[in-house]
Amino acid sequence: MNEWKNWSGSVTAHPSSFARPRTEAELAAIVARASKLRVAGAGHSFMPLCETDGALISLADLEGELELSPDRRSAWAPAGWSLAKLTAALWEHGVSLVNQGDVDPQALAGAMATGTHGTGAELGSLSTAARAFRLMLADGSVVTCSASERTDLFQAQRLSLGLLGVATRIEVAVMPAYHLEERVESHHLDAVAERWDELARSNRHVEFWVFPYGDQAILKLLNPAPEEGPLKRTTDMDDRAFGVICDICAALPFATPALQRTIVRPGIRQRRVGPAYRIFPSERNVRFEEMEYELPRANAWPALREAIGWIRKKRLPVTFPFEFRLVAGDDIWLSPFNNGPGASISMHQYAKMPWRDLFAEGERIFRAHGGRPHWAKRHTLTAQDVETFYPDVSRFRAVRDAHDSEGKFANAHLAALFGVERAWEAA
Numbered sequence: 001m002n003e004w005k006n007w008s009g010s011v012t013a014h015p016s017s018f019a020r021p022r023t024e025a026e027l028a029a030i031v032a033r034a035s036k037l038r039v040a041g042a043g044h045s046f047m048p049l050c051e052t053d054g055a056l057i058s059l060a061d062l063e064g065e066l067e068l069s070p071d072r073r074s075a076w077a078p079a080g081w082s083l084a085k086l087t088a089a090l091w092e093h094g095v096s097l098v099n100q101g102d103v104d105p106q107a108l109a110g111a112m113a114t115g116t117h118g119t120g121a122e123l124g125s126l127s128t129a130a131r132a133f134r135l136m137l138a139d140g141s142v143v144t145c146s147a148s149e150r151t152d153l154f155q156a157q158r159l160s161l162g163l164l165g166v167a168t169r170i171e172v173a174v175m176p177a178y179h180l181e182e183r184v185e186s187h188h189l190d191a192v193a194e195r196w197d198e199l200a201r202s203n204r205h206v207e208f209w210v211f212p213y214g215d216q217a218i219l220k221l222l223n224p225a226p227e228e229g230p231l232k233r234t235t236d237m238d239d240r241a242f243g244v245i246c247d248i249c250a251a252l253p254f255a256t257p258a259l260q261r262t263i264v265r266p267g268i269r270q271r272r273v274g275p276a277y278r279i280f281p282s283e284r285n286v287r288f289e290e291m292e293y294e295l296p297r298a299n300a301w302p303a304l305r306e307a308i309g310w311i312r313k314k315r316l317p318v319t320f321p322f323e324f325r326l327v328a329g330d331d332i333w334l335s336p337f338n339n340g341p342g343a344s345i346s347m348h349q350y351a352k353m354p355w356r357d358l359f360a361e362g363e364r365i366f367r368a369h370g371g372r373p374h375w376a377k378r379h380t381l382t383a384q385d386v387e388t389f390y391p392d393v394s395r396f397r398a399v400r401d402a403h404d405s406e407g408k409f410a411n412a413h414l415a416a417l418f419g420v421e422r423a424w425e426a427a
Helices: 024-033 083-092 108-113 151-157 189-202 240-251 253-260 297-314 356-368 383-389 393-403 412-418
Strands: 017-019 037-039 055-057 074-078 095-097 130-136 142-146 166-176 179-188 205-210 216-225 269-275 288-296 322-327 342-350
Touching: 024 055, 024 130, 024 166, 074 083, 074 130, 083 095, 083 108, 108 166, 130 151, 142 151, 151 393, 179 189, 189 205, 189 216, 240 253, 240 342, 288 297, 288 356, 297 322, 297 342, 297 356, 342 356, 383 412, 393 412
Parallel strands: 017 055, 037 055
Antiparallel strands: 074 166, 095 166, 130 142, 130 166, 179 216, 179 269, 205 216, 205 322, 288 342, 322 342
């Protein structure tokens, strides 16, 4: 492989080698001889987390099966499995993940390593579902870590950005398999705002999308429900017409406000019921860039209103909607939710349209409201920002230094953020 690209096409790597090991022994040989190495999953990170001119590997073909615990509360799974493959296999065993996001091609290890999340006021990110890791270290040796074994390594590995080693298997929390009722409705944004606290209390999952030039929001509610037979519709929304509008806006940016107001009409009411693992993910075929900030809940609505007002005032050609979700707080050292219950605001831009200056300005708004970014989505954090935002980063660095003193698992982006001294760079 001479070139690797992420899903959106904005991150390119030119690795010296690319491998898809099938056994742990084959993986160990690759890891031990590499001077620098990164692991690529589905490429759904918008930041250059997989960028490297060293070895790049995929774990998609690594041997392994699903192993359900005797109490059926957790399962060991191959770390390179996609969430789609994992959740289908769990369903066959009569269990489900506690929560998921709205797409599922990501590798389990990558989703955990970056703090990927869905929505739910009382539900944490996927990283909070980790119960143990089987981890290959820089010398090719393998260790297991959990809350009771190598506890510091486990705490750091829960959201590690791939800096500690290569996870080959992960024990993840599960629960009895369940069906979900999905309701998708359009409501005026002000009506959603007035009802938001009640919506968050009375629904297991609640989120909405709102276009910056539109007043109607698309509200999505998910709740456990009895089975109702075969699932007849496989996605929440068909985005083909939206793709056409995005192409028009890319060619005629000035038309964006007028076209955008036509996308969401009042009176949308859709409903479906199906297995949780099939209801959570949706088809997202229109390529985009994304920036996401996690904010204290009290600050989220003011931040959203300010961002919408800024776009409207400057008549900026932003083609995609904002996405607004809720996530529970946690105690993970590098988690943007480790200071209490959070709200997540995602800002997107069509991949064919300029996004860097747009996101830089939007980022200032979200930071001013106490936000911290999703590690895998566009941000401009510096090493000083990491120090400021994450008081436990020194604990993370100590674990990283102890397990990869030569910086094998770092790349330029991550080395700059965490002050990693890379032996291969000095050479």
